[in-house]
Ligand SMILES: Nc1nc2c(ncn2[C@@H]2O[C@H](COP(=O)(O)OP(=O)(O)O)[C@@H](O)[C@H]2O)c(=O)[nH]1
């Protein structure tokens with residue numbers, strides 16, 4: 001019944017808390033939502049958040065709109081940073097908590113860096129425990145910490161769950177921020193990083209996560225990555241209510257009874273998608289950035305040297321990885337570098353997806369980054385084409401045109417339907433950019449492929465040169481067999497199809513299974529010429545004339561080119577001979593009136609074998625018509 005609350009009209013967002021342990025994050029979530037996010041018995045006993053907690057918040061915005069926020073409460077303790085990172089992927093806003101009696105602490109800093117590495121765009125600061133402490137001093141400290149960051153002007157709201165101070169202000173501030181946001185992007189590529197997987201008695205396996213990139217409907221077939229196992233979604237819930245469809249920006253619980261829990265089935269870190277968006281890969285080329293922020297408040301991380309082992313946190317997953325820099329020996333604070341990550345466990349990543357890097361002992365967050373190529377290749381990492389590709393994307397990872405052009409510059413061609421499939425651009429965005437770039441002449445777009453304009457020209461030129469060369473070397477052939485041309489160029493079928501299409505618009509012509517320059521005239525193979533010339537009016541049959549495949553092809557081409565006339569599939573004549581014969585027939589009948597086949601045979605000086613099919617061909621062509629056993633001219637009737 002509660003499912004009828006009109007979820008689809010509401011905007012859905014995800015808020016996550018962040019901040020040092022014991023700063024009052026969970027208490028604040030409870031004060032805002034009425035739900036205690038510390039749900040585990042151990043959490044309640046130890047009074048500490050260990051794993052992610054969840055709550056929901058309904059807010060009215062200034063313009064009367066309702067927004068619904070799923071709230072993810074994260075642990076602040078340094079032992080559980082891994083869980084914290086799993087909670088803050090795909091969020092719209094961070095509720096960042098700093099306690100007035102404690103100020104900016106080590107995990108305050110670490111969480112702040114994690115949010116920055118993950119590209120979180122909006123933060124609201126809660127100066128918690130305002131009843132205990134030094135509000136002005138800590139406000140000044142926070143402003144100092146935010147200097148030089150995009151969050152310098154973010155709201156700082158003093159709150160106390162003891163006195164109730166600021167809770168309404170904080171709600172209003174959240175409503176104002178979320179009210180300004182557009183709904184989370186729906187690019188028809190839903191992904192749900194699993195943050196919990198458990199068995200519910202009577203229902204079977206249930207997984208939860210934050211859905212982004214698109215929607216998933218009850219009954220859909222989904223795929224679990226990286227294993228790529230299909231499963232059926234039996235039911236979906238959003239904060240305990242059944243829903244037909246989960247949309248981007250919703251906390252989502254899915255009942256997937258086909259799956260077992262664990263490594264062979266599903267577990268935290270796995271990714272659910274609705275269609276096969278390609279396969280997961282364990283090598284990705286990335287742009288890594290290391291924060292320039294002073295490390296005063298926590299142990300200095302070890303240098304990230306080329307070849308180091310690190311832990312990569314991607315979505316809700318974590319994997320050991322080896323990092324190889326393209327062109328620096330180590331990554332210093334404040335620097336960015338192109339690198340390749342070789343992960344122990346594959347991930348299905350998209351271009352521009354964010355990740356966080358921690359040191360191998362999981363003591364410190366040391367860097368973050370974005371994916372440039374989700375399908376890296378260790379053998380090609382340093383090859384010139386890949387380097388150029390990575391540099392272009394590193395300079396403008398958000399620009400679809402740059403992503404398209406860098407790929408075509410590297411690969412030459414791509415299938416339209418898979419171009420940038422593993423990206424955060426929708427198919428429509430990709431297509432619109434392809435169209436624009438094609439109009440500008442930067443690329444070519446054919447029925448199923450797109451290609452770099454330069455590579456396309458090169459390919460066309462090679463094809464043309466090959467065909468011309470073949471005409472020169474084998475003038476008796478009507479053209480180049482398409483299959484030979486494709487083999488010679490080494491093109492994919494789709495590319496080749498587009499190529500032939502283009503060649504046929506620019507001076508070439510398809511002749512059966514071959515292609516030729518339009519102006520090309522196969523010269524008659526000498527034996528055919530001799531045979532046709534020796535007995536012009538009574539030539540041998542087509543089978544006798546062209547005994548092999550090649551001569552037959554040449555004959556076919558000449559028939560199509562109208563140099564040879566095919567009377568009935570078996571008898572052929574040189575076209576100039578058949579033209580003369582036709583004039584003779586017209587002249588004879590004009591002079592003597594309708595004539596028999598025998599009279600005409602005599603006049604033409606040919607045989608009965610030839611004259612009958614010849615006269616029938618004149619009938620078909622509308623030159624003559626039969627009147628009894630005679631032929632009359634049609635136009636005289
Ligand atoms: N005096 C005071 N204590 C608070 C306030 N908020 C939380 N606390 C206490 O601080 C402790 C840690 O709170 P908790 O919400 O678990 O912190 P978290 O680790 O950031 O989630 C608990 O004992 C809370 O009762 C507050 O506004 N004022």
Ligand SMILES: [Mg+2]
Pocket residue numbers: 025026027048049073074075076
């Ligand atoms: Mg907590």
